[in-house]
Amino acid sequence: MSDSIEHYLGLIYIQEAASMIAVEALKPQTGEVVWDMAAAPGSKTTQIAAEMKNTGCILANDVDRRRLNTLRFNLNKSGVCNCIVNQADATKLRCNMSFDRILVDAPCSNSGQIRQGYSEEAFTKGEVKRKSVIQRKLIDAAEKHLKAGGVLVYSTCSLTVEENEAIADYAVKKHGFSVEKIKSKINAHEGILQHRGEVFSDDVADSLRVYPQDNGADGFFAAKMRR
Amino acid sequence: MKAKILNSRQKKKMLDKLHKKYALDSSELRSLVFYADEREVWVAAECCLKQNLQDLNIQSIGLKLLSNGKPTIAAIQAFFKEADKTQLSEIEGKLFIETGKTNKKGKIMAYRDHPINLK
Numbered sequence A: 001m002s003d004s005i006e007h008y009l010g011l012i013y014i015q016e017a018a019s020m021i022a023v024e025a026l027k028p029q030t031g032e033v034v035w036d037m038a039a040a041p042g043s044k045t046t047q048i049a050a051e052m053k054n055t056g057c058i059l060a061n062d063v064d065r066r067r068l069n070t071l072r073f074n075l076n077k078s079g080v081c082n083c084i085v086n087q088a089d090a091t092k093l094r095c096n097m098s099f100d101r102i103l104v105d106a107p108c109s110n111s112g113q114i115r116q117g118y119s120e121e122a123f124t125k126g127e128v129k130r131k132s133v134i135q136r137k138l139i140d141a142a143e144k145h146l147k148a149g150g151v152l153v154y155s156t157c158s159l160t161v162e163e164n165e166a167i168a169d170y171a172v173k174k175h176g177f178s179v180e181k182i183k184s185k186i187n188a189h190e191g192i193l194q195h196r197g198e199v200f201s202d203d204v205a206d207s208l209r210v211y212p213q214d215n216g217a218d219g220f221f222a223a224k225m226r227r
Numbered sequence B: 001m002k003a004k005i006l007n008s009r010q011k012k013k014m015l016d017k018l019h020k021k022y023a024l025d026s027s028e029l030r031s032l033v034f035y036a037d038e039r040e041v042w043v044a045a046e047c048c049l050k051q052n053l054q055d056l057n058i059q060s061i062g063l064k065l066l067s068n069g070k071p072t073i074a075a076i077q078a079f080f081k082e083a084d085k086t087q088l089s090e091i092e093g094k095l096f097i098e099t100g101k102t103n104k105k106g107k108i109m110a111y112r113d114h115p116i117n118l119k
Helices: A005-009 A018-026 A043-051 A065-077 A111-116 A125-145 A165-175 A202-206 B008-022 B073-079 B090-099
Strands: A033-036 A057-062 A083-087 A099-105 A146-156 A178-180 A208-210 A220-226 B032-036 B040-045 B058-061 B063-067
Touching (some): A018 A043, A018 A220, A033 A043, A043 A057, A065 B063, A065 B073, A146 A165, A165 A220, A202 A220, B040 B058, B063 B073
Parallel strands (some): A033 A057, A099 A146
Antiparallel strands (some): A146 A220, A178 A220, A208 A220, B032 B040, B040 B063
């Protein structure tokens, strides 16, 4: 499919089935202002732009300059005109913009992509802990810029509870978010409510957990939250 | 942003020029804002340019339409209903739009609405 003329022209974009849940849950509408906090390489950004019919505004943010080149390439190829590409650490964004919807597709240990290969460095306890600190900071930053009644979708391609339900629970308890159920056509499970003696808010059960064996796709986690 | 936003008259003039030069169907571009610096023209959704962008480290806004007066590859793919790994000259563009043919060999080309069978 990647050799097809439609792909070359940017009329289609190839993305993991499970990864598409995040934008499905976000449900961006035409004319809205949306922040994609960790946008590169742009799979979800192009999906958001398509949902918004190239209207409104997406702030596509990434900290890594090299990854921004890939992001811009994919946005251009897909004919995206409603996007501002910004290089910044999303946890330290200095601007007055406020958003109708925010996607935190957070950097993670990628353990849901285990079918594609195994990275020992990514699966260490230390690495998972380090990522979970960044993930909490991203939630804090998102909360500052989200409009009242706005939607925040937190997602990872990780399977560890520390990077998923624990972060959703943090958002609920620290910032008062409520978690909403995500309707998805793919096979999925509810969020886990207890892990190693830690008990999470009941809300967290409404988050969505996908294992690689569920659909023959990558593992994924998404929590749709509202202020 | 150093680039200047084109007013409606300047925008219309540019769309007419692009139509004349490349038979461009401007319907998809009408709703977009055009902004330009000396050599480049960009298009973006109006909402993007209404944001308070002062403190952002912006790498780009919208899509680059023209570079040195010629459509960029991204713009060709998005708006010009044709695609190639290299940009088409005016004559090649007209030929392709009118007939679906090009003198260039070994390049992938297509109409957006009429995909060409590569085999």
